Amino acid sequence: MRELTVPARAHIARRENLTDMIVRNAQDEPQSVSFRRKVGSDWHDVTAAQFLTEVDAMAKGLIASGVNPGDRVAILSRTRYEWTLLDFAIWSAGAITVPIYETSSPEQVHWILSDSRAVACIAETAAHAEMVSGLMGDVPSLEHLFQIEGELAAAAEGLFVLGSRSEGIADVVVQARRDSLNAESLATLIYTSGTTGRPKGCTLTHANFLSEVANVTMQLDDLFGRRDCATLLFLPLAHVFARVIQLGCVYQRVTLGHTADVRDLLDDLAGFRPTFILAVPRVFEKVYNTAVQKADAAGKGKIFNRAAAIAIQYSEALDTGVVPVGLRTRRALYNALVYRKLRKSLGGRATHAISGGSALGSRLGHFYRGIGLTVLEGYGLTETTAAITVNPPRYAKMGTVGLPVPGAVVRIADDGEVLVQGPMVFGGYWRNEDATGEAIDNDGWFHTGDIGTLDEQGYLAITGRKKEIIVTAGGKNVAPAVIEDRIRAHPLVSQVMVVGDNEPFIGALVTLDAEALTPWSEKHGKSGSVTELATDPDLVAAIQSAVDEGNRAVSKAESVRKFQILPIDWTVEDGQLTPSMKLKRAVVMKEHETDVDALYGRA
Template identity: 70%
Template sequence: MREMTVPPAQHVEPGDSLTDMIVRNAFTDPTRIAFQRQADGDWIDVTAAGFLREVDDLAKGLIASGIEPGDRVALLSRTRYEWTLCDFAIWSAGAITVPIYETSSAEQIHWILSDSGAVACIAESPALALTVATVLDGNDCDIWQIEGPATDPARSLTALRDLGTGLADDTVAHRREGLRSTTPATLIYTSGTTGRPKGCALTHGHFLGEVTNVTTQLADVFDRPGSATLLFLPLAHVFARVIQLGCVHAGVVLGHSPDIKTLLDDLAEFQPTFILAVPRVFEKVYNGAARKADAAGKGNIFARAAATAIAYSEAIDDGRIAWSLRARHKVYDVLVYRKLRATLGGLATHAISGGSPLGTRLGHFYRGIGLTVLEGYGLTETTAAITVNPPEAPRMGTVGQPVPGTTIRIADDGEVLARGPMVFGGYWNNDAATAEALEPDGWFHTGDIGTLDEDGYLTITGRKKEIIVTAGGKNVAPAVIEDRIRAHPLISQVMVVGDNEPFVGALITLDAEALEPWALARGKTPSAAGLIEDAELLAEIDSAIAEGNKAVSKAESVRAHRIVPRDWTVEEGQLTPSMKLKRAIVAKEHAADIEALYGR
């Protein structure tokens, strides 16, 4: 199949805006619990009416501080309740939210603030507020602060709210009345794997076209009694942002977990019915469980339980589950699966995954233990998902069917094109980049290579710019084999190389959390640098390479690899905040390692 269209399930009217949903919720069901926010170690309920009051109070403060309709207001913070509060307050004041990752460098912060023309910035902490003040270099931009002792108490979020106490009650309502579906809602600067970030301009209509149709498509997840989710992915990324809005729109109780160190405790207390994560999170949960089982002398039991879960999920697809498989599955549910589900709070039946490929193996494993992972696909430019797996009929290894209202087309060269109400209208102050990505008739070039099956399920096989062409002329999509190799518990990251080379090679980093218990159990020093030449470790990595090579042809298989001593991280610049490899940066930093792979 070359093209698939799914009719829209919901339509956006010209006068619609994102603020409509919080007004509607407050008036139709004012006492319903909309949020649970953390305060001094407790979860505090926030009703729909209470949230609207908080939004209005903060929006009044923004208006009183001088914010005009169309002004850009930056939001520099981790994922937390105040992020969502500020987002809706900025919109209610008629302004445009410009999210910035709290992990961004000073140079990146400066670029985003200056390119967007932000007139104000809400920073989470004193340190981030100071960074903003430093990079602004005297530019006229108000800085407000969410937490901590502000150097100027008049700059606190409380002080901002207090500014608006003298404004008329209908001030915010008038600002909301001026919003339209075509009004810009946000400028999201793509983290990008290369080059300077581009500001992706998304309107209220883009978000509404996405949110209303996705929540309809995933009604089994969003529209069920007691639905709740805990956000821990960065809200500066469009993926988490859309889930935030989907929860508010659909009436799902929303919580926030700002610190990854307390995530497991937060999940246990909050008990979400579904979770949102990127594949690396699912890999870490799986590998962590396997590591604990090994340490307890139960590695073989876990391995058999994992194989049973995968077989059980595959049997669901085949339409017949043998009685012996059912029996084994019940045994391992008691011994293993329930404990794994408990680490995610115990009530989650579904998860939504995006950002990078999940892989068939992990998809089957999680469905086999009772957590169906619905993999989707999209970009910032498409306001997150343009395809997602339906809860009633997911296909592992695919990224699902088009979101209602969307058309997916496979171009002659294999590139995935998309058109629909959630596809953006262009980049901020960058007509050249817009013309390159977006055709005049609305077709967006995703830059990804994929295929559509006979039922319209999309499979992504690689990134167009990442396709490796070996010296022998073989085209290699790195994602397939990288996913399989990275499944090994000791491996953190993999980058396949081989452009214009005689064969395919790979650079590999080690997972420090997994390496330490593995090394100590064998009487070795748990240091990546010290173990690079260790025979046992090399044998483990060789087995991972061999497993990865099973997924590809001989010409695409990894013939040589090299372990590098330091892992690649977001903080050090080799990964984007959504955990994608910045291949050009890694290749530059490890040019000598790549040369060594080929004996040079």
């Protein structure tokens, strides 16, 4: 057993809450630019004083609508300025924010609204509002539905209506709601996928967020401590990773922008010019792959490949402390020819990026550091309020997820599982004592379900996962059981295993039920072996219908994009199933590595 404790650099007083930071910003530097808000194609400054005024108006509207202290209010929306505005308004009304991914299925939305007992939902679009409206009869607690954009829908009132209700509420009422909160007050319920299929609500307090934000931003002082700091947020604010960065920016007075359409990302980065970037590995992969494709199309593929190799060699040499003069010279040459253009495509000012959600990979990490953009990997879960470890800017170690955040304790159990404690670790799952008891032991250790190691310098490396949750390259947590159970319900399907860990999308391996295949073949006039039928267009269409049915239960990011029908079945006798018929995923992955590679175009 190995354990490392890092003393906290910031301590949270019991009287503190998350709304203090916006009040303090408006009092201390009212004209400082807290946000840059994109309207059309133009960026508009939002000062600290203006932001507090807008938050107060929305908070008053919520109070006037009947939202009481401790009530849950859901936000169903993409990342945008209004998301942050509403987050602080909900807290200023004394309520609790419940984020919902804008890609969530009606079934998922219904579960989150009903389990959280939300009294209000703020939906982004008319389509979102229509979905929620159709669920209101089945969610007794849900009394209010508001809409962020578009013309007012029959079932929803727009945000300007919410804001207009503020006129009857005095400033002291909002202040009293803020004063009713303290560090131990519940700030949010973030629903995270579980192996049972039903998302579990992580209860995160104001203290959890404040402890995380204060200590992490100190560890990342090179990113958050400069007066000209700015970042563009494009990851989903329904995810704890983006949420913590949002709060870190407000806490440290870093100018924050939002963009939800990744198709405009490069244009937005060029216009906003962030000093650091927050992304998941998939974004860094796309930037790299796009650069490769453009170089090839311009007949400069060989130059780019040499430049990439030099960048990696240079970064690897930095780890040794000795960079040969010749390597420095070649790196300077390619900086002028290639690297500077790549950095310019990201806005031109960024020197660092924070990556989370899944593993980046050492090679890509070395490439980016070599071109002048150091990507800092961290590790955490919703239950740890995002990062429990992160690489420090000046001492980043590739292949690791960094050092414990100040205030955190990281322990490697005898079986290799990563256990953690600290003020940023949640207190339990909403209305789910059994799940809480499984996650937090009697000594207060949260069991992450991940396997890892701590090196002599205290850097954590994640080497595997005890639990079966899949984390895509885009950082989306996917519970396989939900969609696997739906697909397996099709009569032609015997077994199914969802794959996609660290991959760009979710795929599936499917085996056929031999007993059902025979009558299906006769009905459709088919003949041949299972191997021959596995590629038959009609059979593939039938399995596609099973996959489509499974996809209806999950969000787009969790849905199966491609599948492979295997000409064999998995059995207890052959070792792919346990006696209780559970999949031995590691065994299946090893035996079907080629099939998985084929799903992702590597074979």
